[in-house]
Amino acid sequence: MAATPGMGPWDLAALRKPPPFEVIGETDGLKMILYQGEPFMGKPTRVFAYYGLPERKGGKVPAMVLIHGGGGKAFPEWVKRWTKRGYAALAMDLAGKGPDGKRLSDGGPDQGAEAKFAQMKHGLRNMWTYHAVAAGVRAASFLASRHEVDASRIGVTGISWGGYLTCIVAGLDDRLSVAVPVYGCGFLGQNSAWTKTLADLPPQERQAWLENFDPSRYLPNCRRPILFVNGTNDFAYPLDSYQKSYRLVRGPRTLCVTVNMPHSHPHGWAPKEIGIFVDHHLKREADLPAFTRAARRGDVVEAAFTGPKPIIKAQLHTTVHHGPWRERKWASRPLSFKHNRIRATLPKTRPLVYFLTISDQRGATVSTEHEVIE
Numbered sequence: 599m600a601a602t603p604g605m606g607p608w609d610l611a612a613l614r615k616p617p618p619f620e621v622i623g624e625t626d627g628l629k630m631i632l633y634q635g636e637p638f639m640g641k642p643t644r645v646f647a648y649y650g651l652p653e654r655k656g657g658k659v660p661a662m663v664l665i666h667g668g669g670g671k672a673f674p675e676w677v678k679r680w681t682k683r684g685y686a687a688l689a690m691d692l693a694g695k696g697p698d699g700k701r702l703s704d705g706g707p708d709q710g711a712e713a714k715f716a717q718m719k720h721g722l723r724n725m726w727t728y729h730a731v732a733a734g735v736r737a738a739s740f741l742a743s744r745h746e747v748d749a750s751r752i753g754v755t756g757i758s759w760g761g762y763l764t765c766i767v768a769g770l771d772d773r774l775s776v777a778v779p780v781y782g783c784g785f786l787g788q789n790s791a792w793t794k795t796l797a798d799l800p801p802q803e804r805q806a807w808l809e810n811f812d813p814s815r816y817l818p819n820c821r822r823p824i825l826f827v828n829g830t831n832d833f834a835y836p837l838d839s840y841q842k843s844y845r846l847v848r849g850p851r852t853l854c855v856t857v858n859m860p861h862s863h864p865h866g867w868a869p870k871e872i873g874i875f876v877d878h879h880l881k882r883e884a885d886l887p888a889f890t891r892a893a894r895r896g897d898v899v900e901a902a903f904t905g906p907k908p909i910i911k912a913q914l915h916t917t918v919h920h921g922p923w924r925e926r927k928w929a930s931r932p933l934s935f936k937h938n939r940i941r942a943t944l945p946k947t948r949p950l951v952y953f954l955t956i957s958d959q960r961g962a963t964v965s966t967e968h969e970v971i972e
Contacts, residue, residue: 616743647690660751660880661686667758757866769816783843784813821849829859836923
């Protein structure tokens with residue numbers, strides 16, 4: 599099937615319909631469900647997921663779609679983090695497995711490298727990304743159909759490969775009100791942990807993969823608020839590809855880049871900025887702080903910021919090291935600020951990469967874009 603420009607190979611009208619599902623059990627207050635997936639190798643599939651609800655006093659609640667990364671699964675503890683925050687939440691498995699970690703008889707593709715990159719000969723609709731994105735959009739359709747959920751207040755977040763998928767889903771599904779990709783981004787063919795894998799594909803297959811499954815094709819469609827969370831030294835999604843990705847977004851975007859942020863599911867769902875950001879957009883609570891301006895003239899950087907809570911810390915982060923982003927050493931130093939203004943003098947060493955961060959009294963931190971000075 600040929601892809602629709604900007605929409606990819608998915609039948610979005612079909613994916614927006616509430617998927618048939620079956621409740622197969624309950625554990626720790628969470629329902630275990632199987633919902634309709636896309637056909638795989640000509641056979642129908644179902645997707646396993648945990649679905650949870652918060653304690654309610656009546657009325658509809660906001661909801662979150664939770665998309666795991668490589669080596670991950672449907673994490674019940676992730677769902678519980680969001681139900682305790684007042685959300686309905688659904689976390690699905692993207693490896694064709696059930697709650698016991700075993701293959702479902704009607705499961706979709708596994709999440710290994712073969713399924714992600716080397717199945718193109720079987721057609722776009724048998725690729726892992728095709729199935730994973732469809733599962734994410736259908737998860738939003740499931741949530742929107744629930745009488746206890748406010749369909750106008752649904753968001754999505756994902757970690758690593760789940761962050762990659764979140765970038766695509768956020769560009770495809772305009773029903774979503776907020777998105778938070780953690781680590782994941784686009785431009786995988788230019789610089790990522792999989793650049794060589796993609797380069798080794800037959801040219802026609804590589805081109806088809808990049809045209810259909812790289813998030814850079816879909817991020818320009820994203821007009822809902824989006825928070826990008828990553829580390830300076832991420833092994834999979836480096837800062838150059840990251841910057842190219844978030845610059846494609848046409849809606850409001852916020853950055854939270856942390857020096858040496860570890861890469862894992864627990865580290866990916868832990869940042870408090872995620873909950874604060876989502877609470878602001880889905881529950882009208884206090885937002886993150888924000889940079890309103892940042893500019894450099896020579897060696898001097900000046901920035902202005904705002905925020906609903908007092909700012910207690912500002913920092914300058916720099917690296918003068920060359921080579922792969924994941925191997926660079928960063929230095930951080932505190933900055934003084936006054937009247938919501940920051941002025942910093944940069945080191946004179948070149949080349950230099952720098953960015954600024956501010957943190958409020960909640961410990962919530964946001965970043966400027968990084969700049970490379972050759």
